[in-house]
Each structure stands twice: as C-alpha cells, then as structure tokens.
Amino acid sequence: xxxxxxxxxxxxxxxxxxxxxxxxxxxxxxxxxxxxxxxxxxxxxxxxxxxxxxxxxxxxxxxxxxxxxxxxxxxxxxxxxxxxxxxxxxxxxxxxxxxxxxxxxxxxxxxxxxxxxxxxxxxxxxxxxxxxxxxxxxxxxxxxxxxxxxxxxxxxxxxxxxxxxxxxxxxxxxxxxxxxxxxxxxxxxxxxxxxxxxxxxxxxxxxxxxxxxxxxxxxxxxxxxxxxxxxxxxxxxxxxxxxxxxxxxxxxxxxxxxxxxxxxxxxxxxxxxxxxxxxxxxxxxxxxxxxxxxxxxxxxxxxxxxxxxxxxxxxxxxxxxxxxxxxxxxxxxxxxxxxxxxxxxxxxxxxxxxxxxxxxxxxxxxxxxxx
Numbered sequence: 001x002x003x004x005x006x007x008x009x010x011x012x013x014x015x016x017x018x019x020x021x022x023x024x025x026x027x028x029x030x031x032x033x034x035x036x037x038x039x040x041x042x043x044x045x046x047x048x049x050x051x052x053x054x055x056x057x058x059x060x061x062x063x064x065x066x067x068x069x070x071x072x073x074x075x076x077x078x079x080x081x082x083x084x085x086x087x088x089x090x091x092x093x094x095x096x097x098x099x100x101x102x103x104x105x106x107x108x109x110x111x112x113x114x115x116x117x118x119x120x121x122x123x124x125x126x127x128x129x130x131x132x133x134x135x136x137x138x139x140x141x142x143x144x145x146x147x148x149x150x151x152x153x154x155x156x157x158x159x160x161x162x163x164x165x166x167x168x169x170x171x172x173x174x175x176x177x178x179x180x181x182x183x184x185x186x187x188x189x190x191x192x193x194x195x196x197x198x199x200x201x202x203x204x205x206x207x208x209x210x211x212x213x214x215x216x217x218x219x220x221x222x223x224x225x226x227x228x229x230x231x232x233x234x235x236x237x238x239x240x241x242x243x244x245x246x247x248x249x250x251x252x253x254x255x256x257x258x259x260x261x262x263x264x265x266x267x268x269x270x271x272x273x274x275x276x277x278x279x280x281x282x283x284x285x286x287x288x289x290x291x292x293x294x295x296x297x298x299x300x301x302x303x304x305x306x307x308x309x310x311x312x313x314x315x316x317x318x319x320x321x322x323x324x325x326x327x328x329x330x331x332x333x334x335x336x337x338x339x340x341x342x343x344x345x346x347x348x349x350x351x352x353x354x355x356x357x358x359x360x361x362x363x364x365x366x367x368x369x370x371x
Contacts, residue, residue, distance in 0.1 A: 001325040002032045004068025006061045007039040010075045012283035014042040014306035015313070017072035017093070022314045022321070024053035031325045034058050034068060043307040065089075070328070072321055074313065075300055076103055087111030087346070090328055092321065094118055094133075095343055098245045098357035099272035104344070108360075113328070113345045117317065118270075119243045119354075120341035127242060129320070129341075131178050132312035134267075136302040138182025138238065141265045142190065144301070145171070145234040148263045148287060148294050155294060156261035158233050161191025168192045172228045174220065174249055174274065175238035176203045179267050181210075183236045188214040195228050225249055230257045237266040237274040243343075243353030245272040252276045256291045269297040332369055339365050346371050 003026060005017045016039045018026070023033045033055040037047060047057050058064060064071065065084035073093035077085070082103060085091060087110065095116035097104045107114050117129035127134075142160070149169060151157035162168030171187040173180045176198030188194045188211060196211075197220035198204050208217040218224050229235055229250060235258075239246055246268035255264070255277050268274040269281075277290045280299040287296050302309035320338060323331040332339045342350045348363040348371070349355040355362035 001069045001328075002034065002067060003070050003072060003321070003325055004064035005033065005035045005039055005072055006064045006081070007036040008074055009061075009078055009081070010300060010303075013075055013300050013303045015074040015303055015310045016040040016043065016045060017074055018318075018321070019310060019314045020045055020049040020053050020055075022318045023050060023055045025318060026322060026325060027054040029322055029326065032056070034064060036061055036064055040310075043310060045310075070321075070324060072317075074310070075303075076100065077107070079103075079106060082106035082110060085110035085112040089113070090115065090324060092117070092317075092324060094270075096270045097343055097351075097354045098243060099270075101358055104349070104354070104358050104360070107344050108347050108349070111346055114343050115324070115332075115338075115341040116243075116343045116351070117313075117341065119343065119351055120320065121242075121337045123337070127178075129313075129316050130240075132316050133302045133309060134178035135182050136305060136309050136312060137267045138179040138236075139186045140301050140304060141179070141183050141236045141238070141267050142171070142186040142192075142234075144286070144296050144298075145236065145263045145265045146190070148296060149233060149261075151261075153294075154261065154287075154289070155263055156233055156259060160187070160234070169233040170231055171195070171234045171236070172197065172232040173236045173238055174225065174229075175240070175268075176200070176207050176217070177238065177240060179238035179240070180236070181207065183238060183267075184211065184215045187234075192234075195232075197224055197228060220249075226254060226257075229254060231259075232262060233259065234263045234265070237264070237268050237278075239268050239274045240271065241353070243351050244357050246274040248274060248276045250275040250277075252290075255293050258291070258293050260292045261294065263294045263296060266295070266297045267301065269299050273297060329369060332365070342368070345369060
C-alpha cells in the first residue's frame with residue numbers, strides 16, 4: 001500500500017504522523033511511503049532522514065492526498081484537507097468529531113474511511129492511541145497552570161510548591177484517568193496541595209494506594225466539585241467519555257466564585273471542554289479571562305512538546321498502521337478493538353457515541369464495511 005504523510009497545518013502544530021523509524025518499518029513490511037517536504041523539519045526529522053529509510057519526498061499536500069491509499073496524520077483534518085480526501089481512501093488520525101459537526105459533514109461527503117486514534121480500544125477497554133497524548137497533556141497541564149499562576153501572566157502570584165513557611169498552591173484535578181493521574185503525578189511532585197475528584201470508587205482506590213497521602217482522592221459530585229473548585233488556585237479538567245462530548249462540570253456561576261487570578265486548564269477541550277466557559281485556544285494565544293479567572297484551553301496541547309509527542313504517538317500507532325496497510329478491510333473486520341476506531345465509512349457514521357452526539361443515523365461498523 002502507498003501510505004502518505006502530509007505536513008500538519010493546524011496553528012502551531014509541529015508533530016508528524018510517522019517518524020523516519022516508523023517509515024522504515026512500514027517499508028520493511030512491503031509498503032511504500034510518501035512524505036510531504038519538511039513535514040517533520042520543525043522537530044528535526046529531516047527530508048534526508050526520510051529518504052535514507054526509503055520514503056519519497058513530495059512537494060505538496062495535494063500530492064499526498066491525490067496518490068496515497070492511506071493518509072496518516074496527527075490532528076483532525078482541516079477543511080481544505082477534508083476536501084482533498086477521496087472515496088475509498090483511508091484516513092488514520094485524531095478526529096474528535098463529537099464537537100465538530102462541520103468536519104463530520106465534510107468527511108462523510110468525501111466517501112473516505114476515517115479511523116480515529118481516540119476511539120481505538122484494547123483488551124481492557126482502554127484507549128491505547130489516546131493514552132500517550134493524555135500522558136503528555138496531563139503533565140503539560142501542570143506546567144501551563146504553574147506558569148499562568150505567576151503574577152506576570154495575570155495569575156494569583158502563587159508558587160505551585162510553596163516554600164517553608166508559605167503554603168503551596170491548591171490544585172484540583174477533575175477526573176482520575178490517564179490525564180488526571182499524570183497531572184496529579186507532576187503537581188504532587190512539585191509539592192502542590194493536590195486533590196483528585198473522580199466518580200469511580202474503584203479508580204479512587206487505585207489512586208489512593210498509588211499516591212499514599214500525597215494527593216487526596218475524593219468522590220466527584222456537584223457538592224465536592226463546588227467545595228474544592230472554589231478554594232483552588234489551579235483546576236485541571238481531565239474528563240473523557242470516549243467519542244462523546246465532554247460533560248460540563250464547572251458552570252459559569254461556579255467560575256464566578258473562584259479566586260481572582262486562579263487558573264482553569266481544560267484538557268478536555270478537544271471533546272468540547274468540561275467547563276461551561278471553555279472555548280478552544282491556540283499556543284499562539286493560549287488564554288483568556290472570564291470573571292478574572294484565567295482559562296487555558298489549547299486544543300493541541302501536546303503539540304507544544306512536538307518531538308516527544310510524535311515519538312510517543314508513533315510508539316502506539318505503528319502496529320495499527322502496519323495492520324491497516326497490510327489489509328485494511330480484513331483488519332477492521334477481525335479486530336474489534338481497531339474496528340472501534342472506525343468513525344466514518346463511505347458516507348455512513350459508524351461510531352455510536354459520535355453519531356448520538358452529532359444526531360446522525362448510526363450504522364454498525366460490521367454492516368458498513370460490507371458496503
């Protein structure tokens with residue numbers, strides 16, 4: 001199969017779909033790879049490195065979309081990319097369709113097969129292709145929050161870890177999954193006063209045993225959210241419902257009760273955000289103020305550490321890329337975990353949570369693949 005890797009075009013997005021090492025493995029498995037010129041240059045993956053392992057360099061995205069059977073990206077396709085997709089072509093990338101009806105409409109119209117990293121599952125029900133970016137985003141959320149707590153950035157002027165004689169910042173992490181766990185790991189390691197709010201008692205037991213008093217592990221409900229958020233210096237939104245829009249757990253009214261200069265970091269913004277006041281921002285302009293509370297809602301947060309993120313993502317995605325390149329339809333038929341990643345196929349919506357969120361008719365993927 002001819003696999004294509006375009007250069008990402010979203011604002012301050014420097015990651016790339018395949019590293020030279022991944023290209024080497026694809027070619028070793030009998031496939032061909034074309035890479036858009038300078039697709040990885042910003043993170044020191046040069047054209048020469050790709051050529052050395054057997055890839056061909058092409059000049060434009062249109063060269064990729066016109067010729068490749070499968071497109072491997074990182075971020076959701078932008079409108080101009082959606083319009084270049086062809087019927088029968090495979091798109092393998094993050095999609096985050098639930099809060100993005102325009103993208104869904106364009107992808108359905110293209111007739112392509114769209115497989116989303118974020119809904120591929122594993123044998124335990126986990127999300128193996130979302131996990132590495134969740135790890136990165138969780139850790140970065142604390143860095144971003146600590147930075148914007150500084151008074152020169154408009155924050156409260158609070159040092160995350162405090163010093164002897166001065167209390168540390170109060171950090172509240174809403175959601176105890178991969179993002180929340182990694183956020184708590186960094187925040188507690190920096191000496192902050194950390195509270196994790198989580199709905200699952202079983203997950204709370206795991207986190208409590210892991211942190212052994214370095215983080216409070218509290219059941220998440222309306223009452224505890226209000227109690228802890230209104231006293232927090234930094235709140236990190238780390239909730240996820242696979243494929244669906246994130247629930248709004250912090251209301252506009254609650255934001256108004258927070259401390260002047262406190263910081264909200266919404267890691268769930270790719271799925272619509274978990275704060276009522278959230279709206280997507282960029283690395284170029286990452287924050288805005290509502291009721292004197294700083295909102296950090298960068299939709300491609302891991303893009304800020306693009307080299308680390310690219311390598312971590314490829315570690316997870318490459319086995320699936322190879323399976324799809326070897327035999328896409330058969331792989332989707334026989335592998336339920338990979339099939340769970342199928343969001344759109346030949347004009348049909350094949351993921352129930354996404355279909356429900358966007359109010360599309362749902363067609364089970366096994367039936368859609370017979371079309």
